[in-house]
Amino acid sequence: MNGEPITGAVGAPRPRIEGPLKVTGTARYAADVPMPGLAHGWIVTATVSRGRLRAIDTSAALGMPGVLGVLDHRDAPRLNPAAGNYFGPDGSLQLLQDDVIPYAGRPIALVLAETLEQARAAAGAIRVDYDVQPHDVGFHLDHPASRPASTAFGPEADTGDVDAELAASAVVIDERYRTPEECHSAMEPHAATAWWENGHLYAVDSNQGAFSVSQVLAALWSIDRDRVHVRSEHVGGGFGGKGLCGPQVILAAMAGERFERPVRVTLTREQVFEATASRPPTDQQVRIGADADGRLRAVHHRAAYALSPLAEYIEWCTEQAKILYAAPAIRTQLTAVPLDVLPPASMRGPGATPGSFALESAMDEVAERLGLDPLELRLRNQPTAAPVSGRPFSSRRLISCLQEGARRFGWAARDRHPRTRREGPLLIGSGMAATSFSAGVFPSTASITAETDGTFTVGIDASDIGTGARTALTAVAADALGVGTEQIRIRIGDSDLGMAWGAGGSRGTTSWSFAIIEAAKKLRERLDDPARPVTATMDTSALIDYQPARERQTFSAVFAEVTVDPATGEVRVRRLLGMFAVGRVINPMLARSQVVGGMIMGLSMALHEESVRDPGTGRQVNGDFAGYHIAAHADVPDIEADFVPDYEPQDPSGFNGLGEIGTAGTAAAIANAVWHATGRRQRSLPIRLDRVLEAVPAQAPAGEVHAA
Numbered sequence: 081m082n083g084e085p086i087t088g089a090v091g092a093p094r095p096r097i098e099g100p101l102k103v104t105g106t107a108r109y110a111a112d113v114p115m116p117g118l119a120h121g122w123i124v125t126a127t128v129s130r131g132r133l134r135a136i137d138t139s140a141a142l143g144m145p146g147v148l149g150v151l152d153h154r155d156a157p158r159l160n161p162a163a164g165n166y167f168g169p170d171g172s173l174q175l176l177q178d179d180v181i182p183y184a185g186r187p188i189a190l191v192l193a194e195t196l197e198q199a200r201a202a203a204g205a206i207r208v209d210y211d212v213q214p215h216d217v218g219f220h221l222d223h224p225a226s227r228p229a230s231t232a233f234g235p236e237a238d239t240g241d242v243d244a245e246l247a248a249s250a251v252v253i254d255e256r257y258r259t260p261e262e263c264h265s266a267m268e269p270h271a272a273t274a275w276w277e278n279g280h281l282y283a284v285d286s287n288q289g290a291f292s293v294s295q296v297l298a299a300l301w302s303i304d305r306d307r308v309h310v311r312s313e314h315v316g317g318g319f320g321g322k323g324l325c326g327p328q329v330i331l332a333a334m335a336g337e338r339f340e341r342p343v344r345v346t347l348t349r350e351q352v353f354e355a356t357a358s359r360p361p362t363d364q365q366v367r368i369g370a371d372a373d374g375r376l377r378a379v380h381h382r383a384a385y386a387l388s389p390l391a392e393y394i395e396w397c398t399e400q401a402k403i404l405y406a407a408p409a410i411r412t413q414l415t416a417v418p419l420d421v422l423p424p425a426s427m428r429g430p431g432a433t434p435g436s437f438a439l440e441s442a443m444d445e446v447a448e449r450l451g452l453d454p455l456e457l458r459l460r461n462q463p464t465a466a467p468v469s470g471r472p473f474s475s476r477r478l479i480s481c482l483q484e485g486a487r488r489f490g491w492a493a494r495d496r497h498p499r500t501r502r503e504g505p506l507l508i509g510s511g512m513a514a515t516s517f518s519a520g521v522f523p524s525t526a527s528i529t530a531e532t533d534g535t536f537t538v539g540i541d542a543s544d545i546g547t548g549a550r551t552a553l554t555a556v557a558a559d560a561l562g563v564g565t566e567q568i569r570i571r572i573g574d575s576d577l578g579m580a581w582g583a584g585g586s587r588g589t590t591s592w593s594f595a596i597i598e599a600a601k602k603l604r605e606r607l608d609d610p611a612r613p614v615t616a617t618m619d620t621s622a623l624i625d626y627q628p629a630r631e632r633q634t635f636s637a638v639f640a641e642v643t644v645d646p647a648t649g650e651v652r653v654r655r656l657l658g659m660f661a662v663g664r665v666i667n668p669m670l671a672r673s674q675v676v677g678g679m680i681m682g683l684s685m686a687l688h689e690e691s692v693r694d695p696g697t698g699r700q701v702n703g704d705f706a707g708y709h710i711a712a713h714a715d716v717p718d719i720e721a722d723f724v725p726d727y728e729p730q731d732p733s734g735f736n737g738l739g740e741i742g743t744a745g746t747a748a749a750i751a752n753a754v755w756h757a758t759g760r761r762q763r764s765l766p767i768r769l770d771r772v773l774e775a776v777p778a779q780a781p782a783g784e785v786h787a788a
């Protein structure tokens with residue numbers, strides 16, 4: 081049976097099972113857990129972008145009411161410098177270990193007090209002197225410090241002869257695209273409550289994977305992993321910004337050890353901006369050559385992103401150039417530019433989202449130059465196998481997404497010429513983009529207990545950051561055990577449940593489902609034995625094939641309609657429609673919610689989001705919600721999102737991930753719609769009012785305006 085529908089829980093729409101807990105305020109987040117004897121930590125951050133600490137004067141702070149002490153590099157517990165996240169030793173974890181300031185916002189001290197207010201007041205009384213050194217936050221593609229990015233995610237593409245194919249092309253475009261540094265901006269700021277007991281570290285932390293945080297903490301303190309217990313039952317959003325072990329839990333654990341009390345550290349919104357990882361800025365060059373009939377001859381995608389020398393990171397912007405279109409020559413070059421900035425991390429749809437903005441904008445430019453419908457250009461260049469690896473696709477329903485999306489959007493009625501539709505003072509345009517996002521599974525462990533009352537307890541260290549994972553996994557477990565969902569009790573968000581992948585890389589639900597289904601199989605074999613309770617535990621690491629024979633990707637097509645006011649430069653998205661191919665859908669209600677959320681994030685990226693750094697100080701000048709704009713309700717139209725029938729044959733249940741594909745593609749579709757409305761390309765995000773005004777003459781020349 082292998083997870084084929086038995087009871088039909090998979091495929092049925094069902095609201096989040098923890099919804100009532102959340103709306104009644106019963107769900108406890110990391111900063112909510114009641115804790116006797118709790119002390120509060122307040123972080124002091126560096127205000128310069130590079131240098132050394134000359135002096136930290138804590139004398140005034142230590143005399144203030146309720147203050148228990150201050151931790152800084154002179155006396156903080158020593159951490160193991162070899163500890164790391166996914167890419168090996170990670171200097172961004174080494175908090176309060178030395179006097180070096182690698183970026184503005186780096187935590188340099190923690191004040192501990194009886195109340196949050198006392199800690200905050202004392203932090204304001206700490207005097208810090210720096211030896212300031214020159215910093216460099218000036219990011220661009222050809223920066224002299226740039227170096228090839230790590231190829232840990234796969235080799236660069238270099239097939240065919242790009243220059244010869246470009247020379248033989250009827251149409252060539254060669255353009256630069258830029259995306260800014262962005263902040264994840266989850267609703268719940270990073271927070272942790274930590275304490276030590278008999279040599280064991282306990283933490284309630286806001287993160288996207290309790291097990292990996294427990295591994296990092298164990299490595300930092302050089303203790304056995306099973307002495308670290310991290311719980312993260314409810315998490316108020318992450319978007320990748322909580323994918324790594326955050327500063328809050330490291331600092332809370334340090335203070336808990338030193339002061340022998342439970343310690344809570346909650347970041348302010350400003351500290352989330354300055355002290356937790358962001359999406360790095362990108363600067364990309366795309367060269368595409370095509371024949372007059374719209375056949376691509378060459379795709380060359382060069383992309384650079386900023387990082388910190390403290391830690392490796394890959395913003396994999398060039399991946400889609402290897403997946404989306406067939407061409408005799410395809411070349412990718414990804415470079416990393418080390419700067420004096422905080423280490424970046426994955427943000428929803430990492431790599432694919434800024435990469436797709438560049439590639440899919442460039443494809444639109446090719447269609448424009450050819451005088452061809454941009455949808456038709458995509459359809460003419462669909463590969464039969466992965467264009468660079470040559471591997472067959474596991475399932476590739478992109479053409480269905482494109483055709484069905486176009487049908488629902490009414491694309492056929494569109495005049496491809498720009499600036500041809502007007503409504504009163506507004507210019508109207510529509511645009512589209514195709515996308516892919518890699519899919520797969522990572523090892524996880526699940527255990528299932530058949531209880532004496534006929535119910536089942538499923539334990540897996542899954543992470544539900546608001547996605548509905550808990551609800552989806554309940555359905556998966558019910559079908560795998562052949563029982564109703566009401567017979568399933570699920571426990572997640574606890575590192576004691578064993579090794580599991582986190583909510584990241586669009587691989588959470590596929591990985592956890594794989595483990596649950598395997599554990600259920602084992603349990604069902606043993607259930608013939610009438611004695612209950614019986615527990616089966618399954619670790620799927622031995623079953624995961626990291627090099628599956630077929631290319632495993634999800635696909636989507638996004639369509640957007642915008643209005644542009646040429647007098648104010650205001651762009652509004654009027655319609656947004658996404659069709660997705662993500663394997664078999666576990667819960668259509670929550671899946672739709674997830675991809676709609678992703679599309680809103682793409683809309684926000686297209687029009688609003690931008691962390692701005694002052695080159696003089698290197699610091700962010702808009703690191704709060706007054707200065708950093710994200711899409712609000714009034715910016716978001718009624719979004720349509722749906723799924724084409726799909727089944728992933730390399731998955732035991734036909735599933736693929738859908739966490740991030742919603743975001744990728746949306747910004748390009750909107751930028752292409754802005755071009756269609758105005759006749760001017762927007763190659764830098766966000767599409768701010770000033771950028772529109774600069775590009776678009778307020779009064780169209782006589783004769784250019786056609787009736788709508």
Ligand code: MOS
Pocket residue numbers: 288318319320321323426427428429430583584585586740
């Ligand atoms: Mo996702 S940005 O991989 O948490």
